[in-house]
Amino acid sequence: MADTAGPEPEQPKQPKRPNVGVFVVAPEPADWLGPVLEVLQARGPVEVFAPWVLPGAVVRLGRRVGFVRRREGHDLPGARGRGWFTAAELLARAFARGKTARTLANRVHMRALADATAALLLGRREAGPPRLVLAPSLGARRSFARARALGSTCVLVEDMPDLDSLVDGLDRMARAHPRASFLRNHRPRARDHARQRAERWQSDVIAVRGRVAWQRLGDAKERVAIPQEPSRATHRSGLAIAFAGPPLARCGSTQLPALLEALPGRELRVQPGPAAEPSGLLEHPRVRVDRSLDGVGVVLSLSPLESHPSAVTAALERGIPVVGTLASTGLLEPASVRAVEPGDTAATVRAIEAALAGEGPSPRAWLPPRSLLEWLD
Amino acid sequence: MCSLGGLESLESLRGLVRLQGPVRRSPSSSGPWSTLERADFAARVAGLAAKRLAGWALQPERYPEPTRVGADAAPHLVAQLVIPRRASSFGPKLERGRWHNLGLAATALDGVGISAASPFSFWRTVGRLSAGRGFVEGAHFEGGCIVPAVGGGVCSLSDALFDLALRSGCTILERHGHTLAVDRGPKGPRRKRVDATVKWPYVDLRFAPARGLLRLSTRSRKDGLHLALHGDAPVEAWPVEVSEPQICVEAGQRYVHTTIRRGPTTIGRDRKKLIVMPTRNCDTCQEHSCGRHRGA
Numbered sequence: 001m002a003d004t005a006g007p008e009p010e011q012p013k014q015p016k017r018p019n020v021g022v023f024v025v026a027p028e029p030a031d032w033l034g035p036v037l038e039v040l041q042a043r044g045p046v047e048v049f050a051p052w053v054l055p056g057a058v059v060r061l062g063r064r065v066g067f068v069r070r071r072e073g074h075d076l077p078g079a080r081g082r083g084w085f086t087a088a089e090l091l092a093r094a095f096a097r098g099k100t101a102r103t104l105a106n107r108v109h110m111r112a113l114a115d116a117t118a119a120l121l122l123g124r125r126e127a128g129p130p131r132l133v134l135a136p137s138l139g140a141r142r143s144f145a146r147a148r149a150l151g152s153t154c155v156l157v158e159d160m161p162d163l164d165s166l167v168d169g170l171d172r173m174a175r176a177h178p179r180a181s182f183l184r185n186h187r188p189r190a191r192d193h194a195r196q197r198a199e200r201w202q203s204d205v206i207a208v209r210g211r212v213a214w215q216r217l218g219d220a221k222e223r224v225a226i227p228q229e230p231s232r233a234t235h236r237s238g239l240a241i242a243f244a245g246p247p248l249a250r251c252g253s254t255q256l257p258a259l260l261e262a263l264p265g266r267e268l269r270v271q272p273g274p275a276a277e278p279s280g281l282l283e284h285p286r287v288r289v290d291r292s293l294d295g296v297g298v299v300l301s302l303s304p305l306e307s308h309p310s311a312v313t314a315a316l317e318r319g320i321p322v323v324g325t326l327a328s329t330g331l332l333e334p335a336s337v338r339a340v341e342p343g344d345t346a347a348t349v350r351a352i353e354a355a356l357a358g359e360g361p362s363p364r365a366w367l368p369p370r371s372l373l374e375w376l377d
Numbered sequence: 378m379c380s381l382g383g384l385e386s387l388e389s390l391r392g393l394v395r396l397q398g399p400v401r402r403s404p405s406s407s408g409p410w411s412t413l414e415r416a417d418f419a420a421r422v423a424g425l426a427a428k429r430l431a432g433w434a435l436q437p438e439r440y441p442e443p444t445r446v447g448a449d450a451a452p453h454l455v456a457q458l459v460i461p462r463r464a465s466s467f468g469p470k471l472e473r474g475r476w477h478n479l480g481l482a483a484t485a486l487d488g489v490g491i492s493a494a495s496p497f498s499f500w501r502t503v504g505r506l507s508a509g510r511g512f513v514e515g516a517h518f519e520g521g522c523i524v525p526a527v528g529g530g531v532c533s534l535s536d537a538l539f540d541l542a543l544r545s546g547c548t549i550l551e552r553h554g555h556t557l558a559v560d561r562g563p564k565g566p567r568r569k570r571v572d573a574t575v576k577w578p579y580v581d582l583r584f585a586p587a588r589g590l591l592r593l594s595t596r597s598r599k600d601g602l603h604l605a606l607h608g609d610a611p612v613e614a615w616p617v618e619v620s621e622p623q624i625c626v627e628a629g630q631r632y633v634h635t636t637i638r639r640g641p642t643t644i645g646r647d648r649k650k651l652i653v654m655p656t657r658n659c660d661t662c663q664e665h666s667c668g669r670h671r672g673a
Contacts, residue, residue: 119509145511164445164488171447190445190489191504197484201477201597202511220597 021045021127023152025135025143027114028052028107030159031313032209035227036134039373045127049118101186108192111139119146134207136160141195144202155372156203157226158213161306163193165216169305169327176343205375210330211366212306224375225368241268241298241352255302255345260286262349269296271311296320298355303328304342312363319362321355323348336364429579433501443502446490448607451592455612456544457605460533468516471523475515475530478506482531483595483602486538490592496550496585497542497593499535500578506531518557532574535582537604538593539573542584543617543639545591545606550583558622558633558649571619571637572647615639624651 022040026033026048040046095102115135119142122133129150135143137160144154167187174183200206200221208214209226217223241263260268269290293299299315301307301324312329315322322329323338338351338360354360410418433440462476482503491497506512506528515529532555539552555574573582589609596603620636631651637644 141511142509145509148511148513149508167445168447168449171449187445190443190502191485193445193488194485194502194504197487198481198511201480201484 021047021130022132022134023118023122023125023130023147024048025114025118025133025139026050026052027111027136027139030136031310032136032157032159032207032226036157036207036372039227039376040134043376044131047125047127047130049114049121051114051117101188104186104188108138108188108195111136112141112195115139115142118143122146122150135199137199138192138196140199141202144199148202153205154203155205155207155224156199158206158208158217159226160196161308162213162216163188163196165306167193173304207372208368210306210308211334211368212327212330214368222375223368224370224372225366227372241266241296241300255343255348256287257284258345259300259348259352260284262345263352271309293318293320298323298352300324300348300352301328302340302342302348306330316363316365321360322363323351323355331366333364333366336361425579426577429581433578440498440501441495443498444490444495445488446590446592447488448592448594450490451590451607451609453608453611455591455606455608456541456614457603458537458540459601459603460537461601462599468523471514471516471525471529474513474525475533478512478515478528478530479534479602480597481511482506482528482534483597483604486534486593486604487595488592490590491547491585492590493585493587496583497538499538499575499582501581503531505577532572534602535573535575536571537602539582539584540571540617541593541604541606542582543571543637543644544614545586545608545612546615546639547584547586547591549644550585551581552584552645553580553582554645554647554649556649558651560631560651560653571617 021044024033024037024040024046027050029052037046037048095106118135118139122130122143123146130147130152132155133143133147133152134155134157136157140154140156144156147154170183170186174180177183200217203221205222205224206217207224207226208217214223214225256268260266266286268284268287269292270287271289271291293311293314297320299311299320299322301309301312301322304325304327307328308331309328312322312324312331314320316332321338322332322336323340325342326334326337326339327342329337329339338355340347340351460479485503489497489502504510508527512528514525514527515531516523517526517529518524519526539549542549552573553575555572574580575582586608589612591609592607594605594607616639618638620638623634625632625634633649633651635647635649637647
């Protein structure tokens with residue numbers, strides 16, 4: 001049959017929809033979510049993709065921000081989230097079998113999965129492409145690829161340690177402690193390193209939460225700081241010492257016996273992260289695993305690796321002095337930290353005694369040259 | 378990936394990857410392909426890709442996952458070079474895309490350790506150059522035109538890596554030359570340089586040192602992309618030589634022949650079709666029926 005229809009009339013071009021609002025990818029609960037959402041909420045519509053908490057994939061911020069605020073920093077992720085997410089996380093932990101490397105790998109996989117899902121949602125957003133897409137480290141590559149195609153500005157939130165620095169530090173420590181299998185074996189995959197670097201390349205702005213990351217990133221990209229809670233400084237001196245962070249618990253097992261010996265009469269509270277119980281230390285009569293900071297006189301953060309233990313944030317809020325390495329206390333103003341070199345037990349003991357005697361300042365938050373708030377304005 | 382995928386590619390591809398079985402006819406000598414020939418070509422390419430991907434999964438000792446090593450493990454500089462950032466004739470959009478793709482691909486290379494037990498593979502390290510992974514349209518050389526293609530421009534990186542591998546004395550396990558060379562008129566063919574083309578996933582660049590460990594490092598700076606190979610022991614740089622281009626005419630088509638030598642060893646012999654410097658690109662050319670235009 002002859003084709004009589006002729007050429008189809010040209011469809012009029014759809015006018016390009018303007019980029020409005022902010023899209024936040026939150027693959028897991030994080031301490032930056034509350035302050036960041038508060039800042040963004042005041043500046044227009046915000047949508048959050050948080051598979052661990054939301055009934056739908058994406059909902060308006062207003063109903064959920066309170067829930068996010070309540071969850072931040074408390075207990076383990078997923079504990080009060082949706083049933084399927086809790087089940088998935090428990091399954092992942094069972095697979096990890098207490099190994100930190102596997103726990104990290106699971107976390108990376110979870111972020112990658114959330115990233116891929118968020119990228120799909122970005123393209124189907126009813127309100128049109130967002131003006132700003134905010135995603136965390138190791139969970140941003142595909143979202144940013146989609147966002148750039150849509151003409152959105154990409155903000156990367158560096159809420160995980162820099163994997164290159166982490167591994168370099170582990171290499172150094174493994175040489176110093178060749179019998180510690182954790183130091184030899186805890187390595188992310190090369191593709192995770194690549195993913196983290198690629199996200200930095202794709203982003204327009206990088207938000208960091210400590211001065212270590214600020215200095216390391218240099219000025220190749222625009223940097224802003226994640227908003228932090230100010231210090232309330234309500235500290236009263238206590239008798240206990242809190243020892244914070246999963247890598248610290250492992251690395252500190254070489255330094256802690258010497259510290260305990262040098263500080264008779266002091267109790268040590270260890271705050272391990274998930275899947276990093278310091279089993280060798282628990283037999284000591286003055287060591288207790290406890291997340292509470294009540295009655296704590298000093299928080300120790302002695303990791304030579306860049307880390308952000310939640311106990312340091314809590315110490316900042318309560319005004320408890322912090323003794324630590326500059327790498328692991330990057331959230332705090334350097335002048336307010338009693339800084340010690342990694343592995344220097346004598347200097348650490350002196351700093352602890354000075355802190356317990358009430359000498360020196362309380363911890364203060366590190367204030368960067370430019371915050372996310374200023375950048376948004 | 379510069380010269381593959383065009384209408385004259387099957388002949389070139391046959392030489393590159395040793396296609397098995399007869400080719401129906403030479404497409405370059407008899408005009409555009411029929412639908413059957415296109416399907417035949419697509420099936421062969423899919424077969425090669427599947428074979429390589431299966432090799433990755435089933436032969437991990439031959440195609441190992443890349444590993445990262447620290448800078449302390451390889452302190453001695455072995456070879457370095459810069460891919461300069463300069464204005465090109467591709468047009469600003471394609472040049473921006475090319476530079477974005479180069480930088481993004483280079484992020485996967487930084488810190489990669491290379492040893493005899495863990496040879497370097499371009500595709501195992503960089504991964505697929507898809508839009509979903511952040512790659513954008515860059516300058517891609519196809520059928521005499523500069524056209525936009527996702528991941529376009531990454532050949533500069535494979536060229537540079539091949540150069541570094543040669544100068545550091547690595548054993549070249551897999552390398553494919555480009556199939557086209559540009560005739561720049563009185564200046565003759567392009568300057569003498571080594572090159573290596575790549576196409577996901579079966580046209581790869583793979584190399585490994587005979588002994589010891591090498592570490593690849595990349596840095597993006599204002600003047601360009603800096604690449605370097607460091608070793609765990611000092612290594613003397615090897616002299617690499619590319620012979621003068623020999624131009625010959627075969628069946629009415631000009632070809633340029635070159636030989637790459639490292640010391641007394643011949644690394645490869647290239648035969649490239651010589652074409653005139655393309656002046657067309659999708660920004661200036663109004664021809665949309667060629668099939669290459671994708672709304673640049």
